[in-house]
Amino acid sequence: MKRVTIPDLARAADVSVSTVNRVLNQPESVRRHTREHVLATAEEIGFYGLGTMERSVRKGRDTHRLGILLQQGGRAFYRKLGSALREEAKRHVQAPVDLRLEYLDDLSPDNVAARLINLSRTCDAVALVAAQHPRLADAIDTVTAVGVPVTALIAPLDARSNVGFVGLDSYMVGRTAAWAFDSMVRQPGEIGILIGNHRYRNQEMNESGFRSYFRENNTAFTLLEPRTTYESAAVAREMVEELFHDHPEICGLFVSGGGITGALAALREATKRKDFIAVGYELFDATRDALIDGTLKMVISHPMDRFARAAIDAMIRAKKSGAGTGTQRVALGFEIYTSENV
Missing domain, CATH: 3.40.50.2300 (Response regulator)
Structure with a gap:
């Protein structure tokens, strides 16, 4: 019988000769699905270098790319x-x-x-x-x-x-943030909400959980329509400034999406109620500093x-x-x- 060569294997597996060579010599450069397909074809047609290919593919299996x-x-x-x-x-x-x-x-x-x-x-x-x-x-x-x-x-x-x-369970994140406002704000009022983008489904669920808590536990608060920051600090700052201009007696702000550094800059400059609180998302240097200086009252974060x-x-x-x-x-x-x- 004629010895089955690399070109024969390439034709049988419907791949290029270079792909077969890479499976033999550089398996990490070939998709796992392709490596396994070429190996199965080699076994089926009796490829002469089957042992070498098995060792090569096995090596690729051991490393998680x-x-x-x-x-x-x-x-x-x-x-x-x-x-x-x-x-x-x-x-x-x-x-x-x-x-x-x-x-x-x-x-x-x-x-x-x-x-x-x-x-x-x-x-x-x-x-x-x-x-x-x-x-x-x-x-x-x-x-x-x-x-x-x-x-x-x-x-x-x-x-x-x-x-x-x-x-995270984003629905529970939103409900936990709402609990913080309900527990810390002495006189219920309007609460602003910032999200990065409604297409980030975790932020959408954050807002859903936030609203569900107040529907169940304290309807005296008014939740304003969320404002979109598009994950931009500059836009977030502008949104917060607009919130205070349009709602000077606002009692709180929930920052559920990106751009929180801009929101913090605007909060530090704003004239706020004494019982105003802000809740942010994710702990890093900027939000840690904001907790210490009182700009934020609580941060919910990924572990x-x-x-x-x-x-x-x-x-x-x-x-x-x-x-x-x-x-x-x-x-x-x-x-x-x-x-x-x-």
């Missing part, structure tokens, strides 16, 4: 999250984790979708923080169709295919180290289970900070 897209690297929260994820990847003991972490400055749906597809080409599993959008849903379906599972971080995402999730550990573990489980298995959803408990425990 994980890709994560985070938002703007200039924002303190995402820098902190990126550091926590990198440290967790280094600490992973069962098998090496090759973490490919990218920051996105352009948050347009087309760019996020394109970067997700590009990252998936060299990863066994991918995760991202993003706003819900049809373009992104299509990209998620494209990625999962070739066997790469997708996990949403912080903000849940939907697509026709399964999308995992690691984050950064536990979040990073849960995210890496969820991605590895998704890789092992495959993109077509049931959705994994991990809801973490959140941390609460005041001036007394920062």
Whole structure:
């Protein structure tokens, strides 16, 4: 019988000769789904280098190639999250984790979708923080169709295919923030709400939980329509200034989305009621300082180290289970900070 060569295997597997060579020599540069397909074809047709290919693919199985897209690297929260994820990847003991972490400055749906597809080409599993959008849903379906599972971080995402999730119970975050206003504001009045973007579903659920608490427990408060910051500190500052101009007797502000540094700058300059309180989201240097000087009364935050550990573990489980298995959803408990425990 004629010996089955690399070109023969490439034709049988419907891949290029260079792909077969990379499976043999650089398995980390080939998608897991493709590696496994080429190996299965090699076994079926009796490829002469089957033993070498099995060892190569097995080596690729032992290393977890994980890709994560985070938002703007200039924002303190995402820098902190990126550091926590990198440290967790280094600490992973069962098998090496090759973490490919990218920051996105352009948050347009087309760019996020394109970067997700590009990252998936060299990863066994991918995760991202993003706003819900049809373009992104299509990209998620494209990625999962070739066997790469997708996990949403912080903000849940939907697509026709399964999308995992690691984050907080955002509905309970909103209710907890509402409890703080109900407990600390002596005379009920108007409360302003800032969100980054309604397409971030965690922020939408924050607001839903916030409103549900007051409907059930204290209808004397008036919740103003949320104002959108588009994750911009400059816009957040402008929104807070407008709130105080339009509602001078406002009793509180719930900052549920991005741009909190701008909101804090405006709050420090505003003339406020004595019992005015503000509740923010995520603990980092700026919000910690605001708790200490009284600009914020409470901060609700992701438990950064536990979040990073849960995210890496969820991605590895998704890789092992495959993109077509049931959705994994991990809801973490959140941390609460005041001036007394920062």
